[in-house]
Every structure is written in C-alpha cells, then in structure tokens.
Amino acid sequence: MSGTYRHEKNCLNCGYTVEKNYCTQCGQPNLELKEPFWGFISHSIGHYFHFDSKFFHTLIPLLTKPGQLTLDYLAGKRARYIHPVSLYIFVSIVYFLIVPHALDYGHHQKNAAAEKVVTLKDSKLTDKEDLEGLPEILADQITNSEYRALSFKAQQHILDSLNQVYDKAPSTALKYKIDRFKVIHKKMPDSTFEAYSIRQKALPKADQDNWITRQFKKKQIYINQKKDKDHWDIKEEVKKYQPKQFFLLMPLLAFFIMLNFRKNRIYYIDHLVFTIHGMTAFFIISSVAVPIKQYVFGENSPVSLLIGWAVFAGIVWYLYTGLKLFYNRSVSMTIKKTITVIVLYYITFALSEWAISGVIKYFIA
Secondary structure (H helix, E strand, O other): OOOOEOOOOEOOOOOOEOOOOEOOOOOOEOEOOOOOHHHHHHHHHHHHHHHHHHHHHHHHHHHHOOOHHHHHHHOOOOOOOOOHHHHHHHHHHHHHHHHHHHHHHHHHHHHHHHHHHHOOOOOHHHHOOOOOOHHHHHHHHOOHHHHHHOOHHHHHHHHHHHHHHHHHOOOHHHHHHHHHHHHHHHHOOOOOHHHHHHHHHHOOHHHOOOHHHHHHHHHHHHHHHHOOHHHOOHHHHHHOOHHHHHHHHHHHHHHHHHHHOHHHOOOHHHHHHHHHHHHHHHHHHHHHHHHHHHHHHOOOOHHHHHHHHHHHHHHHHHHHHHHHHHHOOOHHHHHHHHHHHHHHHHHHHHHHHHHHHHHHHHHHO
C-alpha cells in the first residue's frame, strides 16, 4: 500500500482505534488525507493492478480447471479470487450488452437477405439504365402483394421511378399499375413507424402527436407488424429472450445438480456457487463465440455451425470435468449424472421457451 500512514490512532472512517496501519473494525488503511500527486497516481495504479491481478487469477482456473475455483472458495481460499457473485455480475453485464445485440444483428441480416430476394424484380428500377421494355416488365412481374410488402420509403421510391419511366414511355398497363400502387401507398402511412414519422413531420407543429402518443403508436404499429406471419419468425423473437432465460434458470440448474448429488450432503448454496462459476464461464465463452458467429461468418455459415458445435462440446466437457472434480464421483457415475442434469435442464429450457412463445403470441394475437 503506497502513501504515508497517520500518527493518530483514530480511524477516519468509523472512529475505531487503529492498532497498526489498518483499522480492525472496517479495514480502511490509516493514511494521511493529503498525498502528493505521484503518491495519488501510484496508489490508483496499485489498486487497478490489484483488481487486474485478481481478475486473471480468477479467470484462468475458472476456464481451464472446472470445479477447482469452487473448491478453493468453499475451502476459504478467497483472498486471491474475485467473489463469485461479483464476478458473475461483471461478466453477465458484458454478456447482456454483447450477445443480444449480436443475435439481433444476425436477425436483421437474415431479414435483409430475405428482402433482397423478394425485391430482385424491383432492382430493375434502380439498377437498369436502359429503360426500354421496363413498363411491360413492371406490369407483368411486380405484383400488388410484393409492392405492399415493401417499406413506405421503398414504395415511394418505386412510384417515383415508375413515373419517370411513364414520362419517357407511356403505357396503359403501366398507368394502371401506377394507379394501383398509389392506392396501396396511400393506405400505408401508419402501417410502419417510419411512414408514421414521415407523415408527422409533414404536419404543422401544433398538429403533431406528442411524445406519449408517439410511443403508443410505435407499440401499436409493432404489434400490427408482428401479426403478419409472412414477415415474422416466432423462433427469432423467442431467441432474443435466451440471455434472460439463462439468468432465471440458473438457481433451478443448481437445484437439479443438488438432486443428482444429494448423497454428498452439502448445502444448496455450495451447489449454487458451483453453478454460478459454471454459468460465468459459459457467459465468457458465449460473449466471444456469438459475436464471431454473427459478425464475422454469419449465423448459418458452416464455420458458425462448427463453432456452435464446439461450444456445445465445450459445455459438456466443462460440466463433466467440474462435476467429477467437485463431487468426487466415479467416471461412470459422473457421466450418468452429467447426462441427467443436461436432460433436465434441456427440458426446462424448452418448456420455458414454449411459455415465452405462448406469451408473445397471446399479446400479438
């Protein structure tokens, strides 16, 4: 500890008598209040590297020696490690910031790819410089349903392009198509929040909706869009809740482990500490693997599928190795218990997904 110790023996934090350099009541060092600049800097750096040192002392055995960190913690060897709950909170915050965003990114990429396929015909409006024959193509190939599926902004762009084509090469079929598209486009303004926002900006300031009304409108439009089953994947929606599922089901996983290893006669809290360490390791691995899958290779690429299987195999290995070391059972018994715990957790996870899916469908039905 850097800094100059005080000669006075009263603790400035709690008022307790300080025998040496630290208060035995609250643990605060009995340092002078005013310290030189370099003393302040060295003190701060010392605290940082102390945490940094504890973090890596905790992280390495957590990831490479499943179960050992829990054994050390329950044996009282805690000074060198970060507290399980503190570590879990820190890692879970990082996880909840990274993983849901990556999953959402993958979902949007999938939708963008689907939209690109749907609007291939429409690309002729913007990509083709030679407009000869385009009116006939539009009249024959672009259907009302395809046009209705586009965003408000894309519809407007289509209409503008069609009008340009019509000015250069008038056609009865194209005129009919433009009139039909205008009707669809006119009915759309509040079917997307983007269209609603454009319409609002066009109104005088006094006639625009207030902030609360806009939020209600946004929610209403979102629900109406979800009702369109052709443009909504319930599985993708449920997947967004997975991080919360892992968090809420963690105590239940500890209970499953306790049931399977009840002959060890240890308290539930010990099983929970083991589970917290295991879930923390899972969050760390997922915080690295999921972004790589979504941002680098794409969700359904062969490399991403390989990474997914590698993560699953790593989870099975981690659970088996940790259970074997922590509960000290035979290989065959540990394998049986590992499979049982995985099956119980999988069933519970699937049931929770089914419940979440039912709730989502209920609120958008």
